[in-house]
Amino acid sequence: MSRKKVVIGFLGSQLDAGGGAGRWEKWRPTVSLGQHEDLVIDRVELMYSPRHQGLAEQIVQDIGNVSPDTQVNLVPMDVADPWDFGEMYGALYDWARAYPFDPAKEEYWAHITTGTHVAQICMFLMVESRFIPGVLLQTSPPRRQKQGDPGSYTLIDLDLSRYDGLAQRFNRAHDEALDFLKSGVATRNQRFNALIEEIERVAVRSQAPILLTGPTGAGKSHLARRMFELKRSRHQVRGEFVEVNCATLRGDSAASTLFGHKKGAFTGAAADRAGLLRTAHEGVLFLDEIGELGLDEQAMLLKAVEEKRFFPMGSDREVSSDFQLIAGTNRDLRRDVAQGRFREDLFARINLWAYTLPGLAQRSEDIEPNVEALLARFSAESGRAVRFNVEAKTAYLRFARSPEALWRGNFRDLLSSMTRLSTLADGGRISTALVEAEIQRLRWLWQAPEDAGTDAPSAVDLDALVGPEVAAQLDLFDRVQLELVVQVCRSSATLSEAGRRLFDRTRTQRTVVNDADRLRKYLMKLGMTWATVRGDTAA
Structure with a gap:
């Protein structure tokens, strides 16, 4: 059983107007809905201003003459200014929310040919937002004015998913x-x-x-x-x-x-x-x-x-x-x-x-595409092409993706590294020798201050950190381990960075990597926090 066709539209105070027998010699959009031989409209919900009551009743009578099976319901819509968007949309919204739509038994066509431009836009928005569960109906006059010619009509479905091209x-x-x-x-x-x-x-x-x-x-x-x-x-x-x-x-x-x-x-x-x-x-x-x-x-x-x-x-x-x-x-x-x-x-x-945003060390697979992008940018800015030879690129990426590469400054470090390599590349080729020198430079850059000289005494006061009683109970093995952990923490910018350095081997064997959480739990067992280890008195 086919669904009933219901048209929802505005009375066109100009396009639908006309008096006497001469009105049949002009194309009237609302009346034309009932003049198509291949189309039967079951019902028209016709919205109109009360000041056009006479014209509305005339349209009901004329549609009845050309399509007796079409029911026309007059819907008075008293809008003071039909060009006011807020007022017009509010009136149409209130009507739609109260209307008993039944898409299973009826299909709805929203007529957008008549009414003010503001009314037409509001009708479009009601269909697009599905407050009116239907499609748009656009009617057009015949190319040559001829009595009884209904012109043409087009249906527009706003479900863009049905349009592959769109x-x-x-x-x-x-x-x-x-x-x-x-x-x-x-x-x-x-x-x-x-x-x-x-x-x-x-x-x-x-x-x-x-x-x-x-x-x-x-x-x-x-x-x-x-x-x-x-x-x-x-x-x-x-x-x-x-x-x-x-x-x-x-x-x-x-x-x-x-x-x-x-x-x-x-x-x-x-x-x-x-x-x-x-x-x-x-x-x-x-x-x-x-x-x-x-x-x-x-x-x-x-x-x-x-x-x-x-x-x-x-x-x-x-x-x-x-x-x-x-x-x-x-x-x-x-x-x-x-x-x-x-x-x-x-x-x-x-x-x-x-x-x-994850740091560069957490995005090791993105280092290579970023290296390529930075080299391309340098080439464009300098006017000379720069690229790695195969061995040099392999060596650089192997180091850059390793736990040894801290990338403490993240993309700023990578940008500086590529700038140095590109500037020093003779003939636009980054050699293995340049890469080896750059790796040494990066290692120095990320070197912890405590590692810079072997003569530097340990600055770790375990008595102050864990208390004299706890410190006295620590085996030499535990003391040495704890002192090293504290030194790494104090030379790292974040808890995550310290965790990466301390668990640089076992982290690669884990499905879920959370270096910060592992380190935090180790410290908690000894009654310490990241702040106390770092000596952050403000905390």
Whole structure:
């Protein structure tokens, strides 16, 4: 049993109008629905303004003359201004929510030929969002005006998944966006690729704050700028990308730099200053190292993010700025919240979309494509091609992927390494000798200060770390092991880095690698934490 055909549309106060017998000599879109010999419309839901009551009743009578089996329901829609989008969409939305749609028994065609342009757009949006579960109906007049000629009609299904060509174009645009965020580097790390997949969707769909965490040099600043450029290419932002490292802000200059100030607000404030939040209006504000902000600035930032308004220093009048916030940090803000160094309410606000960028040592399979990309960039900038010979490339990658390569500075270290090799490459060829020298340079760069000289005495005071009673019970084997662990911890920037160095062999034999957790548990057995081992008195 075929479903009934139901047309939903607006009365065309101009196109459907006409009086006397002459009205049959013109094409009227709503009446034409009943004039097609190959089409039977079972019902028409005809929306009209009460001031056009007479015309509406005339249309009902005329459709009855040409298609007696078509039922026409007049739907009065009293909209004061049919060109007001909010008013028109609200009226159509309210009608659709109350209408008893039954897609199993009826198919719905939304007629978009009549009504104001605003009404037609609202009808489109109702179908696209599935509040009206149907397709669009477009009617057109005959090429030559002829009495009784109904013209033509076209159905438009907004389910884009049915259009292979459009789906392919969408997938291509999606792939291009991912490639753009990764700067054209064909990364192989599955975790990183999945991370970028989600970031791409969030970047083009959300205006909410985004938090990027990860070690220094992992690419937070670069990714934030690429996200902004992707949004700008989609016409989602009109303002600028404004970046500031919060670690460089201190005292009055912190609030002044971010929120601006009035002349005379503090000593040295010789003129008004707009501040970076207003500079970022309708754009993106990237606050790197947000954990370094003071508590007062954090409170002001929270208000600016939530309300889009704030007070410049020394001003009693609020200003506004509508920006998207991207924050970056290499700190664990959860710990800072627990220790009172970071506001819990601000952390909750910026933690809606939080992503941790892995360091280069955790993406060893991505070292090779990044090396190739950096060499290509150097070649383009210098005007001379640079490449490894086969043996040199093998030697470099073997070292770069080994546990010995700490990549403490992450991509900054890799960029510096490629710059040195490219600059020194005679004839554009990076030789094995150059690679061996570069490896020695990197080893020196990452060498722990305690390892620089054998004459340096041990600076580990076990009595202070674990207490005299516990220290006295340690075997020589345990004492020597603990002293070495402490030395490695103190020469490492992070718990993860220390864990990689200490478990450099067994980590390769594990399915799930969590060096930081292994080291943390070892320290806990002796009543120590990362902070106490490092001598962090602030903690």
